[in-house]
Structures are given as structure tokens and as C-alpha cells.
Amino acid sequence: MKRVYLDHAATTPVDPHVEEAMRPFWGEHFGNAGGLYEEGRRAKEALGQARIKIAKLIGARPDEIIFTSGGTESDNLAVFGVAGAALPGKKSDFFGVLKSDFEDSKASKPHIITAKFEHHAVLHPCQELEKLGFSARGGPAFGWDVTYLEVGEDGIVSPENVKRFLRPETVLVSIMYANNEIGTIQPVAEIGKIIHNHKLETKNDKLVFHTDACQAAGYLDLNVNNLGVDLMTVNGSKIYGPKGVGFLYVRRGVKISPQILGGVQEMGLRAGTEPVALNVGLASAFEIAQGEKEKESARLTVLRDYFIGGLEKKIPKAVLNGHPIKRLPNNINISIPGANGEEMVVRLDANGIACSTGSACTSESSESSHVILALGRSKKLADSSLRLTMGRSTTKGDLDYVLKVFSGIINSYGARN
Amino acid sequence: MKRVYLDHAATTPVDPHVEEAMRPFWGEHFGNAGGLYEEGRRAKEALGQARIKIAKLIGARPDEIIFTSGGTESDNLAVFGVAGAALPGKKSDFFGVLKSDFEDSKASKPHIITAKFEHHAVLHPCQELEKLGFSARGGPAFGWDVTYLEVGEDGIVSPENVKRFLRPETVLVSIMYANNEIGTIQPVAEIGKIIHNHKLETKNDKLVFHTDACQAAGYLDLNVNNLGVDLMTVNGSKIYGPKGVGFLYVRRGVKISPQILGGVQEMGLRAGTEPVALNVGLASAFEIAQGEKEKESARLTVLRDYFIGGLEKKIPKAVLNGHPIKRLPNNINISIPGANGEEMVVRLDANGIACSTGSACTSESSESSHVILALGRSKKLADSSLRLTMGRSTTKGDLDYVLKVFSGIINSYGARN
Incomplete structure (x- = not known):
């Protein structure tokens, strides 16, 4: 049976050009970029070229690109890294901050603003920082103060709301570029x-702005100066690059503390032998994705709206989650009242269609989507949600097939229940 | 010019079989292992098979294998993970531990034992835990107590010494299997x-034993039950596998806290989309390396001793660093009194020979090797050290060539100085 893959927000196949770009760096040019000899220099050169390529595409400088193992690590590095660098280093201050904590004086605690529907790779580090007791890293935790902004019914964070919650103690604002669900x-x-x-x-020069741009990287402009961001997360897995690699853009002058320690790599911000093949692959994938973004966005916007229009006709009770237009061109997320998301995924799969109930990162857990709940929707609607995310291989014929199969499933559902 | 690559401890080329094993998982079977559909199940199945393959080779169970981005991350996860899990979770205990810290009562502080010549991926996390003030992660740090064991002149840690420093508060012992320099x-x-x-x-059921086996994985038995280890680090980069992937063996029942947060992957101990191609590649490389270890060890031991014998004749002032026999079959590390390590690397490179002064992770920094210093050698001898690490491609002819070139360089050195 022909497969229709509609889970490109979960991951994408590696582009053949990307595979080709990585190839020389497995067995042939395999040197350690730290080596002082020819093989090492060649690796370092390739790594440097990858950094330059990415930097140019986002209006940055090469030394502002920190390679990581992917989007999750980049997000963790952003949150923990800013938190770690924001605090005073003196022992005397330590007592002051602890004291303020025990007195529960929120105003003097370091503060983070993020949104309720962020990826767990941002939310969980924030929750870890909120803890009072011990941290996951073997030290005491004094409970950072985190504001989780409400999200509008349309799935969009209000800039005014960000402004309202800014405090003199705010050191990090983390708002994603495009939501993954x-x-x-x-x-x-x-x-x-x-x-x-x-x-x-306010002369608060500690305040840092981070955005997770993993889902946006294939479709939107990622110029860090246009966006006004200090930190930006991108990974390979969602842009037809390899899994297991990503980067964090870190604006020059912004201080973050490394989270993986033990080497001088990545400007001292991320230790470990550089995976040159993966870094080269990421740069290649990012170049292709950014090069094709306008054309691909235009093509997929038509397909997206065609599908949503068809859905309205065939399954009138379907509810679109998130703003109908201010959304990625490849994303369709709907709730079907009375249906179960997981069951729909399984039945669509049996008909050759791959899609998801939401983030693949939580698909094995039985929690309701925190994203759909953040829109103010009921748990029932959240549990009946389905995410279809298109990609380079998606055709109108695919969507016609999905519409036909899907309406059949939903109608049989209606008849049964 | 023909190149003689003698820096296999820094990194190895990817084995063609490993490249072949990874290939289907780039563009074809690219699914997210978290997906509930066919592409996802296939990825999950491949990931599971990789886990089984590795587990069998070390006498473990599949759910004890936690894939990471490499040796450095695995070591960080071991140290921080054990530290994070060792502490009481209650707020009341928090005050107790802090109080004990301020009273500087070492006896009641959590304690770690490691050795002075461990890789920085272990040492730096230990140093981070020792801090008093703020941690790199944005919380207070109360100063763990760490014992850095002396190393014998022969580069071997005495088991009796480990025993002597064990305390009721010791929660982690981390001793590497084979030293990287x-x-x-x-x-x-x-x-x-x-x-x-x-x-x-002592009924101290919190005590955990970790070993970094990155350098050993190609030559020694890694059965975790024979070794009696609770945690073990292995990576791909040193065993003809891909860079950017490794694993941490975590014995069932041993509690560690995850360090990269935001998803349920890797038994909840390491978040992020699983890089299936890399994990499959690592399993394949590990299988080949463990399968060839006896044969390759025998072959390289002969070559190693041949080279050391030749060196004694041609450069009598050369000093072998580390035990002459209780060392990896592929490792030759010498100091040449009066010579400069970096200069030797550069001059050997000009003659087609790739080798290093020590760990590639610190090659860009100008610090003396902490490993050579740990043997009780002078800074001068440390700065005149050279590491030659052989591999599958190394032949007797290569070594003859190196001996000839090297003695020429050293003799001209002597004439000049």
C-alpha cells in the first residue's frame, strides 16, 4: 500500500543532497577537529564552513553558532544556560538570594517568562528551575519564578502580555517562533x-530573548536581527537534515553557561568531539530549507487551505485548532468532537496514512496535549485532536485520498457511537 | 604524500559496514520512533534492536542502555545524574544539607571519588559540583566534597586507595577503564x-560505580557484571562508529536524574528525538569492535612493543608514560626531554604523520596535560609528551617510517638546542 506521510512536524526524511554532503565525513575526512594535523585541520575547516553557512542565513556571525545534539538540547542550553549565567557569582550574594527565597519575596527572585504552549524542552527546564529543594543536578534549588503566559484562543501569544509581565528581575523570555502542534x-x-x-x-542588560525556531526553519525568515532575538534554536530533524544535531544561535555579548562540560569545543559552550558529518549535514539541510522556503510555503499554503476547506464540507463538526492563517503552511490541526485522537491515528495508519495526535515527544505518554488545553479547549477536545503536517512530498492527490479515508472513518465513528 | 594516521584515541574513521548499517535510516526509514504509525514503529523497532545488540555485548538488559550524543554527554549524565538523584527530595532536608555546608562539616556532605587523570568530561562536572555559590544551571551550589585520587607513577589507580577514601556519604566512584592519553x-x-x-x-545502597570505557571499547571485555560497574560510558567516535552518539549503561535499580529535559525518550532519562541512524550505527560499530577485540589486541600489542623497543634504541632519552604492559594495545605515549610536544606534532604532520600531544579535547588550550602531571612528572616533561595511537589501518611499515622520521626530528632538535 502506498503510504501518505503527514507527520513532517515530527520528523522529515534526510534530503539526498544532505546525505551526499555528509558522506565524505564518515570514513574519509574523519579527523577530530581538535587535531593539530592535516586531518584535524580539514575537519576544523569543514566545521567552520558549516558555521559560516548557517550564520549567513540568519544574519549572524560564525562564532554565534553553537552546535548541539538537537532542538531539545538547544532549548535546555538556552534556559539553563541563561539561568546559570544570570546569577551573581559571589558567595555573599548566594546568601542574599537564598534569604529572599525563604522570605518568599517574589520580587527579588530571578524571573523567566515563557508561554503555556511551549515545547516541553523549554517548559521542563523552567519547571526544574522553579523547584524548591534539590535540583536534578545535585545542588539545592531555590525556586526561580516563572510566568507561563496564557495563549490566545487562536494559539498566539500577545506581545502586550509579554510586556505586562516583564520585571526588573526578568532574565529570560522564551517564546517559540511557530508552535509544533x-x-x-x-x-x-x-x-x-x-x-x-x-x-x-530599564537598563536591564541581563534580559535575554530566546525563540525555538525548529518548526519555523523550513518556512519563515530566520534573520536574528529582524526577529530581535538573542538566542534561537534550530534542529536538523525537522528540515530534512539528520537527527541528532541542531544549533543554538547565541548573540555575541549574551552570557550563557555551558551545560555539557569537559572540553573547549563550540566556543567553550558545549563540550564533546564535534560530529563534523552531522554539522555539515545540518548546514546543508538548513541552506536548502531556507532557499526553498518561499516556494514551498506558497505551494503548501494552497494545499493546506484546500484541505481545510474540504474538511469543512466533509466533516462539518471538525474544529480547527489555532489561527486559520497565521500558521505554518504545512500544519493542519483539528479536533473532532466525540472521536479519540489515538484511535484516529491508528485507523488512518491502517489506511496508509501517517499522522499524529500532537508532539511525538509525548506520544507514548497518556497526557492530554498541553498545547490544545492552552487554547482554552476542553480535555475532551484535546484528546480528539489530530495533527497533519505536510512536507515536500505531499501532493493534492494525497490530500484527496486522506479526505476520503478520514471522512469515512469519522462517519463510521458517528454511526457506531 | 601517504598519511600515517596515529591518533585513533582522538577519533577513528567510520567503518564501511557501519556506514552501510546507517544508510537506510537517513532518507528511507526516517520515521520518528515516537510515532504511532508504521514509519514510527519501524524506527522504534530499529532503535530497540540497536539497544538489544549493545546490551547483549555487555551482559546487560536493553532498558539499561541510554543513548546519548557521545562520551562527554554520557560522563556528564553519570556524574550529574547520580548527584541529582542522591539527594533527599524534601524541602526540610534541603535546609539540613545547606546548614551542614555552612558549618563546613565535610563528613555530612555528599561525596564523590574520582581520579586526577580522568577525562575532563568527568572532572569538570565534579568541579562544578564542588562549587559554593551558584551552579552553571541557575541554582545555588553548596559544594559537594570530591576526592581526586592520586594516580601511581605507572598511571594506575590503586583499588586500596579507593577503599581508603570511601565514606558513608560517598554516592559515586568514577574511575575510567583505560586512560585516553x-x-x-x-x-x-x-x-x-x-x-x-x-x-x-555499610548498607550504603546509594553508592554507584561509574567507568568511562570509551577508549577500552575496542580492546577490552566490557561485561558490566564482570566489571561490577553500575554505569558505563561508551561512544561511537573511538570505535569506528559515527561521532555524535554514545551510550550510558545504567544498571536497573540505579537512580539517576535526567539532565536534558523535555521528552519521554530513553526511559525518561534523556529527552530528544532519537537519532535512529546514529544509534544503529553505534550498535553496529560496537558489535564489530567487540568482535575483533582479541585479534586486534594481539596484533597491536606486537606492533606497540615493537615500536617502543625501536624507540628505546633510536631515542634513548625518550620516557614512556604509563605502565609498559598494563596499557591499551594501541597506545604509545612518550615524553622527550627538551622537546616541545606541539612542535613535534607539527613537524611529524609535515612528514605525513598524524598524532597528538594528548587529549584532542584540550588541544586548543595551552594547559599542560593533567594526565602526565598526575603521574608525578614535571610540567616540562608533560609539555614534551606525544601520544601515538594505532588502529586497524596501522602496519609495521607505518611504524618503521615513523621511527625513522621521528628520530630524525629529535636528532635535529638535539643538534639545534
Whole structure:
């Protein structure tokens, strides 16, 4: 049976050009980029070229690109790294901050702003920082203060809301560029401006703005100056690059503390032998994705709206999750009242269609989607949600087939229940 | 010019069989192992098979294999993970431990034993835990107590010494299986027995034994039960597998806290989309390396001793660093009094020979080798050290060539100075 793969937000196949770009660096040019000899220099050169390629595409400088093992690690590095660098280093201050904690004086605690529908790779590190007791790393934790912004019904974070919650103690704002489940595009540039102005007004030069751009990287402009971001997460897995590699853009002058220790690699911000093949592959994938983004966005927007239109006709009770237009061109996320998301996935799979109930990262857990809940939808609607994410291989014929199969499933569902 | 690559301890080329094993998982079977559909199940199945393959080779169970991005991350996960899991979770205990810290009562602080010549991927996390003030992760740090064991002149840690420093508060002992610079093989199984007995005697069931086996994986038996280890680090980069992937063996029942947060992958101990191609590649490389270890060890031991013998004749002032026999079959590490390590590397490179002054992870920094210093050697001798590490491609002819070139360089050195 022909397969129709509609889970490109979970992961994408590696582009043949990317595979080709990686090939020489497995067995032939395999040197350790730290080596002082020819094989090492060649590796270092390739690594440097990969860094330059990525930097150019986002309006950055090569030394602002920190390679990591993927989006999750980049997000962790952003949150923990900013938190670690934000605090005073003196023992005397240590007592002061602890004291303020025990007195429960929120105003003097370091503070983070993020949104309820962020990826868990941002939310879980924030929750870890909120803990009071011991940290996951073997030290005491004093409970950072984190504001989890509400998200509008349309799945969009209000810049005004970010502004309202900024405090003198805020050291990090982390708002994703496009949501991984519902694809809604956030007003990152507007938030960037608000933060920029806040910093000028309050002289809070510690405040850092991070965006997780993993889902956006194939479709949107990622120029860090246009966006006004200080940190930006991108990974290979979602842009037809290899899994197991990503980067964190770190604006020069922004201080973050390394989280994986034990070597001088990546400007001292991430230790470990550099996986040159993967880094070269990521740069190649990112170049292709950014090069094709306008054409591919235009093509998929038509397909997306065609599918949503068809759905409205064939399954009138279907509810679109997230803003109908301010969303990634490849994302369709719907709830079908009365249906069960997982069951739909299984039945669609039996008909050759691959899609998901939401984030693949939580698909094995039985929690309701925190993203759909953040829109103010009921748990029932959250549990009846389905995410279809298109990609380079998706055709109109695929969507016609999905519409036919899907409406059949839902109608039989209706008849049964 | 023909190149003679003698830096296999820094990294190895990917075995063609490994490249072949990875290939289907780039563009064809690219699914996210978290997906509930065919492509996802196939990825999950491949991931599971990789886990089974590795587990069998070390006498473990599949759910004891935690894939990571490499040796450095595995070591960090071992140290921070054990530290994070060892502490009481209650807020009330938090005050107790802090109080004990401020009173500087070492006896009640959690304690780690490691050795002075461990890889920085172990040492730096230990140093981070020792800090008093703030941690790199944005919380207070209360200063763990770490014992850095002396190393014998022969580069071997004494099991008796480990025993002597064990305390009721010791929660982690981390001793590498074979040193990355001098190749000396540590009595891991003996240390394992001591720890086992100590746990029985003192009922300290929190005590965990970790070994970094990255350098050993191609040459030694890695059965975790024979070794008596609870945690073991292995990576792909040193065993003809891909860079950017490794694993941490975690014995069932041993508690470690995850360090990269945001997903349920890897038994909840390491978040992020699983890089199936890399994991499959690592399993394949590990299988080949473990399968060839006896044959390859025998072959390289002969070559190693041939080279050392030749060196004694041609450069009598050369000093071998580390035990002459209790060392990896592929490792030759020498100091040449009066010479400069980096200069020798550069001059050998100009003659087609790739080798290193020590760990590639610190090659860009100008620090003296902490490993050579740990043997009790002078800074001068440390700065005149050279590491030659052989591999599958190394032949007797290569070594003859190196001996000839090297003695020429050293003799011209002598004439010049």
C-alpha cells in the first residue's frame, strides 16, 4: 500500500543532497577537529564552513553558532544556560538570594517568562528551575519564578502580555517562533522590539530573548536581527537534515553557561568531539530549507487551505485548532468532537496514512496535549485532536485520498457511537 | 604524500559496514520512533534492536542502555545524574544539607571519588559540583566534597586507595577503564568488588560505580557484571562508529536524574528525538569492535612493543608514560626531554604523520596535560609528551617510517638546542 506521510512536524526524511554532503565525513575526512594535523585541520575547516553557512542565513556571525545534539538540547542550553549565567557569582550574594527565597519575596527572585504552549524542552527546564529543594543536578534549588503566559484562543501569544509581565528581575523570555502542534506563528519580531525597548528603558542588560525556531526553519525568515532575538534554536530533524544535531544561535555579548562540560569545543559552550558529518549535514539541510522556503510555503499554503476547506464540507463538526492563517503552511490541526485522537491515528495508519495526535515527544505518554488545553479547549477536545503536517512530498492527490479515508472513518465513528 | 594516521584515541574513521548499517535510516526509514504509525514503529523497532545488540555485548538488559550524543554527554549524565538523584527530595532536608555546608562539616556532605587523570568530561562536572555559590544551571551550589585520587607513577589507580577514601556519604566512584592519553588499564573489576563489599558492609545502597570505557571499547571485555560497574560510558567516535552518539549503561535499580529535559525518550532519562541512524550505527560499530577485540589486541600489542623497543634504541632519552604492559594495545605515549610536544606534532604532520600531544579535547588550550602531571612528572616533561595511537589501518611499515622520521626530528632538535 502506498503510504501518505503527514507527520513532517515530527520528523522529515534526510534530503539526498544532505546525505551526499555528509558522506565524505564518515570514513574519509574523519579527523577530530581538535587535531593539530592535516586531518584535524580539514575537519576544523569543514566545521567552520558549516558555521559560516548557517550564520549567513540568519544574519549572524560564525562564532554565534553553537552546535548541539538537537532542538531539545538547544532549548535546555538556552534556559539553563541563561539561568546559570544570570546569577551573581559571589558567595555573599548566594546568601542574599537564598534569604529572599525563604522570605518568599517574589520580587527579588530571578524571573523567566515563557508561554503555556511551549515545547516541553523549554517548559521542563523552567519547571526544574522553579523547584524548591534539590535540583536534578545535585545542588539545592531555590525556586526561580516563572510566568507561563496564557495563549490566545487562536494559539498566539500577545506581545502586550509579554510586556505586562516583564520585571526588573526578568532574565529570560522564551517564546517559540511557530508552535509544533498547531503551527501558529508567534509575533516574535514584535516581542523582540518590546524587549529591546524594555532593556533601554530599564537598563536591564541581563534580559535575554530566546525563540525555538525548529518548526519555523523550513518556512519563515530566520534573520536574528529582524526577529530581535538573542538566542534561537534550530534542529536538523525537522528540515530534512539528520537527527541528532541542531544549533543554538547565541548573540555575541549574551552570557550563557555551558551545560555539557569537559572540553573547549563550540566556543567553550558545549563540550564533546564535534560530529563534523552531522554539522555539515545540518548546514546543508538548513541552506536548502531556507532557499526553498518561499516556494514551498506558497505551494503548501494552497494545499493546506484546500484541505481545510474540504474538511469543512466533509466533516462539518471538525474544529480547527489555532489561527486559520497565521500558521505554518504545512500544519493542519483539528479536533473532532466525540472521536479519540489515538484511535484516529491508528485507523488512518491502517489506511496508509501517517499522522499524529500532537508532539511525538509525548506520544507514548497518556497526557492530554498541553498545547490544545492552552487554547482554552476542553480535555475532551484535546484528546480528539489530530495533527497533519505536510512536507515536500505531499501532493493534492494525497490530500484527496486522506479526505476520503478520514471522512469515512469519522462517519463510521458517528454511526457506531 | 601517504598519511600515517596515529591518533585513533582522538577519533577513528567510520567503518564501511557501519556506514552501510546507517544508510537506510537517513532518507528511507526516517520515521520518528515516537510515532504511532508504521514509519514510527519501524524506527522504534530499529532503535530497540540497536539497544538489544549493545546490551547483549555487555551482559546487560536493553532498558539499561541510554543513548546519548557521545562520551562527554554520557560522563556528564553519570556524574550529574547520580548527584541529582542522591539527594533527599524534601524541602526540610534541603535546609539540613545547606546548614551542614555552612558549618563546613565535610563528613555530612555528599561525596564523590574520582581520579586526577580522568577525562575532563568527568572532572569538570565534579568541579562544578564542588562549587559554593551558584551552579552553571541557575541554582545555588553548596559544594559537594570530591576526592581526586592520586594516580601511581605507572598511571594506575590503586583499588586500596579507593577503599581508603570511601565514606558513608560517598554516592559515586568514577574511575575510567583505560586512560585516553596514556592508555593505562585500570583495575575496574577489583574496584567493583571493593565497592560491592563496602555496600554490603555499610548498607550504603546509594553508592554507584561509574567507568568511562570509551577508549577500552575496542580492546577490552566490557561485561558490566564482570566489571561490577553500575554505569558505563561508551561512544561511537573511538570505535569506528559515527561521532555524535554514545551510550550510558545504567544498571536497573540505579537512580539517576535526567539532565536534558523535555521528552519521554530513553526511559525518561534523556529527552530528544532519537537519532535512529546514529544509534544503529553505534550498535553496529560496537558489535564489530567487540568482535575483533582479541585479534586486534594481539596484533597491536606486537606492533606497540615493537615500536617502543625501536624507540628505546633510536631515542634513548625518550620516557614512556604509563605502565609498559598494563596499557591499551594501541597506545604509545612518550615524553622527550627538551622537546616541545606541539612542535613535534607539527613537524611529524609535515612528514605525513598524524598524532597528538594528548587529549584532542584540550588541544586548543595551552594547559599542560593533567594526565602526565598526575603521574608525578614535571610540567616540562608533560609539555614534551606525544601520544601515538594505532588502529586497524596501522602496519609495521607505518611504524618503521615513523621511527625513522621521528628520530630524525629529535636528532635535529638535539643538534639545534
